[in-house]
Amino acid sequence: MRNPFTTPRLQTLLPAIRQFVEREILPLEAPFLNGPFSRVEPLLRERREAVKRLGWWAPHLPEAEGGLGLSLTEFAQVSEELGKTPIGHYVFNCQAPDIGNMELLHKFGTESQQRQFLHPLTEGRIRSCFSMTEPDLAGSNPVLLRTTAVRDGDGYVINGHKWFTTAADGAAFAIVMAVTNPDHPNPYARASMLIVPTATPGFRLVRNIPIMGEAGDGYNSHAEIRYEHCRVPAAYLLGPEGGGFKLAQERLGPGRIHHCMRWIGICERAFDMMCGRAASRQVAPGEYLGHRQTVQGWIAESRAGINAARLMVLHTAQGMERDGQEAVRDEVSTIKFFVANVLQTVVDRAIQVHGALGLTDDTVLSFWYRHERGARIYDGPDEVHKSVLARRILKGYGLDVR
């Protein structure tokens, strides 16, 4: 069936990118899966140069910013292709958390902030991280945020404890969420975002947290960080004071589209691997896994789930472009939990069809099994998104929503 979300340029761009991913990036997957990131980094750097030469660099950014100038809905579809391998987005310089930071700096950065932080980032000369999650902070309940940034002369002094700061190892700067206005009556107006170069004294990267058996390194890591009397110039405040949650919301909307489309890329790759295995794995003479009705059921249900997921996400992207984030906030909540669950189910089935092989690091499945378990947790666990959505719906039925 024809793709209703395609555009003229996508019709040539997508197949070309798909082929590039297959030929140029997939061969680097095995070294990525089986070694430190630092070892595969030089090879990735080459591919990044190739992407620049091909004119596909930073596909999400406007051309004026050195990007490809895709619309959100177009980029979403590119993102699916890149998501088929864990290193795809990195090669195109549209990887989280940098992509979100680019968007923030692009929209809210001062000219000087853009010159100092945004431009090197878009050019791929540095990396960055986003430091919001705290070990003792449940979900995104703002009243529980503990990291503080106290105005002191022409600067802010930051103190606090963060973790799951993705890719902090080797990053040039962090964007940090901290309470600047603890007494503001509106709890959502108490926090601000600040740019903190990682070389700043008091920025202490405690460790790359061992997650699902791997501490990782470089871009492929998630850090625990302590901010200890960490002082930055007031000019490093990003956006208005107290505007932290507003900015975070701005960042999250497209961010969820990006995540969801990346997950769909993962689903398609896992689906492809599942079908390939089902069609080639003999279970008895002349009989293959794919002849078993249970496996057929998994394939069909996975196909249905992925199709449903993609339609929902692309419709949401389209709506967001046309009518703004606020207009589609219900849809954004919906895709977050819906797609995360399709993802987990499809990867789990693909592993089951691969049997023992699916447990090894000889395929990419076990990487996703481990590292995308977080999809149901980060940016708000399923349960929170469902409650938020349901409460908004029930408000329409007159229920006082607490």
Next chain:
Amino acid sequence: MRNPFTTPRLQTLLPAIRQFVEREILPLEAPFLNGPFSRVEPLLRERREAVKRLGWWAPHLPEAEGGLGLSLTEFAQVSEELGKTPIGHYVFNCQAPDIGNMELLHKFGTESQQRQFLHPLTEGRIRSCFSMTEPDLAGSNPVLLRTTAVRDGDGYVINGHKWFTTAADGAAFAIVMAVTNPDHPNPYARASMLIVPTATPGFRLVRNIPIMGEAGDGYNSHAEIRYEHCRVPAAYLLGPEGGGFKLAQERLGPGRIHHCMRWIGICERAFDMMCGRAASRQVAPGEYLGHRQTVQGWIAESRAGINAARLMVLHTAQGMERDGQEAVRDEVSTIKFFVANVLQTVVDRAIQVHGALGLTDDTVLSFWYRHERGARIYDGPDEVHKSVLARRILKGYGLDVR
């Protein structure tokens, strides 16, 4: 979020129809649920006249045939509105099985067949039925079809045993599937469709089958029928001899769109009832069912499932219109099992939220719980659709699909 499938005329038509359903048809639901169909039939007849006057009659038919001339995708959206009550389609004269029979006669009927059978049907003066399913026929395996129609002079003599012939009670004619060419090498070319007036000698309606506690009557029934040396003129052959399965496929494609959109209408009504109940049912002073996280989870998951279902069905409808049935056969298989499962889940949750009330016939939920259990069975059980879809996919991976 805006509806990407809307059209200018739908923008006024849908709200008008929605209002008509609410004001004019819903009040007849309770008598429909609690009495024989014959008692509510006169009231429905009045509403049918009103629909004619409003110009909404037979919305699926071309204007030249006395219909509203909607496209498939437009009609699908009307179908959702009508599906919100079990009697909606009937009032608009686009109810199964008549709608499918109209399509068959419209496409494949001779002029004489159209005059004799189609026109009274489109005008709502008669009803019809479709007699394909056999008690001993598993799924739609054509080699197992046992009813025969033997050419004898200028007629066919039909013998066989059918059941689940919906709405046969009171129908003026049946379209019967029977084996006419038992020796054809292609098993899919052995059967034909024949028009059989129910007054024909040898057409024996054995009983309205008691289904889920109700035998029903009139339009609201499913008959067991024996064809005993039942002779019809050769001119009542519908389409070419041996073309039965081809016609059945033609009928099924849009038929599944119709079913799926009707199911989505059911889902939306059940969802609405669930939310209404959750918002108003007190479980403790100041605390309502809707405050419970489990109920919130059901509401959110139902919303996600229904949204996904609608997007998939409408995209499939659009693709079918543009590129034909063959182009979307995978999508048609997919929506069949996907939507049937969303339907069952949403209705089950709505009942659970209603508690004991949900078990009673004081709401429409129990009707759907009972009579839509068949959605996962009729027109091919879930498992068959999944296998069919998976086999087509696996063919692309080189698996010999048996």
Next chain:
Amino acid sequence: MRNPFTTPRLQTLLPAIRQFVEREILPLEAPFLNGPFSRVEPLLRERREAVKRLGWWAPHLPEAEGGLGLSLTEFAQVSEELGKTPIGHYVFNCQAPDIGNMELLHKFGTESQQRQFLHPLTEGRIRSCFSMTEPDLAGSNPVLLRTTAVRDGDGYVINGHKWFTTAADGAAFAIVMAVTNPDHPNPYARASMLIVPTATPGFRLVRNIPIMGEAGDGYNSHAEIRYEHCRVPAAYLLGPEGGGFKLAQERLGPGRIHHCMRWIGICERAFDMMCGRAASRQVAPGEYLGHRQTVQGWIAESRAGINAARLMVLHTAQGMERDGQEAVRDEVSTIKFFVANVLQTVVDRAIQVHGALGLTDDTVLSFWYRHERGARIYDGPDEVHKSVLARRILKGYGLDVR
């Protein structure tokens, strides 16, 4: 594998009862399913006499009370056999709600109450009902009970609105739950149980509620009842004033064992039908439903679920006998929701394996599909039982459980 819960007498009793059910009761199932209860009642009466002659009457009652004197764990296993058909318990005079009322009257009735109400009941000369559920009463939240019984001279005057009073149609008396002490500080000490002969003025059976398509009649019905200044002698108070909830708890414990074992009987019958169908339904030449891996998966998962259910229930029964209800209250909550879900799943799968036939009333499956949907609702919905259990567990972790 040997049954670890058997006893010497069960080893002969169970096979004999199983055979009696198959030969004497199953043949009455079709008339029961397809007609009013009143028509099958005379035939059931004969079977009841046969059971008396065989010495199996009222197997749950002590021999001194005219019963068979089985222990709870023994009776549970008999109950499974009787549960294989919807009319099994009735034939043995151990059907709900009478069995619970017998237990209440046996334990808490005065000599006079026993003479007047218990003895005719155990002898099977009359039937009774239990009138607790109210249309506006959520779950079993006692503070919401609205029916009142006001002391007035030597009697009580009852006013209130009940529904789901099972088998009230034709019953000789009801045991009614009503608030007698509205001002008692402990909300669980405000209600009492009263015996109300149905001939009492002010006892108004409004209707047999149409449930899942059937209003039913006689024993096979669930009534809506209004108590309108309904006056009974003070001597009809059952147990102490304010003791209603205590008695209800006493009734519920073994009652849940009974329900659960009856459900397991249903599961075994549905399982047997599913296997029989899978082994005999041809889907292609030489290929049967039972060759399909999906069907095999259903059979295996059903077997696992039923086995698990039975072990849990019988262990709970044994524990209840040995250590009392309080000692096993967690287990009682657990089996209530666990077994109800196994039941629903097994019946649903059995229907799916039967295809269209499973929807008809030609098998008993559709009866259970409809009338056991309530298993997840009555005596407390799944969600309430789960919360109750979890809160008790979390108390052990120091959580203040509200």
Next chain:
Amino acid sequence: MRNPFTTPRLQTLLPAIRQFVEREILPLEAPFLNGPFSRVEPLLRERREAVKRLGWWAPHLPEAEGGLGLSLTEFAQVSEELGKTPIGHYVFNCQAPDIGNMELLHKFGTESQQRQFLHPLTEGRIRSCFSMTEPDLAGSNPVLLRTTAVRDGDGYVINGHKWFTTAADGAAFAIVMAVTNPDHPNPYARASMLIVPTATPGFRLVRNIPIMGEAGDGYNSHAEIRYEHCRVPAAYLLGPEGGGFKLAQERLGPGRIHHCMRWIGICERAFDMMCGRAASRQVAPGEYLGHRQTVQGWIAESRAGINAARLMVLHTAQGMERDGQEAVRDEVSTIKFFVANVLQTVVDRAIQVHGALGLTDDTVLSFWYRHERGARIYDGPDEVHKSVLARRILKGYGLDVR
């Protein structure tokens, strides 16, 4: 509720072992999770000595063999306690695969084999491995086994490719499954077991397979092995020639009990962690995760699942002891897939309740999430066990089971 499977000695033994696990073994879990096995091995050695001193060493072995002499059902309950941490069984010298090898050598080894291999193993001086799984061998289909052992003079020459040979790294010997009689008409009589000291030329440990992000080392590893003209004396044949599958079956029966009870230990620990977290994690002032109904539902359903699992496994163990493996083969199939699924569900929920923390290696949950994903695959995937069970059941209904 009292434990119906307890015995007098268990009543003192179990609490003592539980306390030992908590005080002496749990503190070693963090180093085990975060470093190579070789680093924690010396600490574990100390604990092993302590266990010997306490008289608990090799609890599954007869006293005459230096064990504790527990029955299978007793050992199963000890196994649950040890399973609460990944290193429990190792400390008691009853870890897989050594426990299975001990059983094989004890039952089938010659005196000389026992002296050379069994005694050092039971004394904990050496470790061993079991080399059966092959990369291209689907499930346990014997006709697909490719490794061969050809008789050559007074020895066997083994050639083949194995993987998932657990704990081969550092093992003193392997028990290898190889085809010795390729032409035997019965495919189940073609293979034999041979003892292969790992120092034998031609035994090539290719690598410790990276599994779920870790290659591991020593006892905590799974090797890929090539047998290249690997020659062992004929006296190293274990059991009769062609008896390989028979021995494998002997090994698997109790082996599945052991696995299942270890899994239940994991479940109990994960459950305990989930409840602890739910009771202590604040989500809003005065509100804890455990107050959320969704979390309560997970706790209740987990409790139900674990209880059901334990009852089924212990009953199966009891039946196996009393009536032999053959008598309980259906039950063994059942517990294999049932408990593996409870395990996966409970661990997944525990992670979800822990949020981001659950993804880290700061708790043991992520270790189990990764390394017990295999529970649904090894020793036969779920689907195979379900089909095997269903086919045996359907045989009783007259279906020809292929």
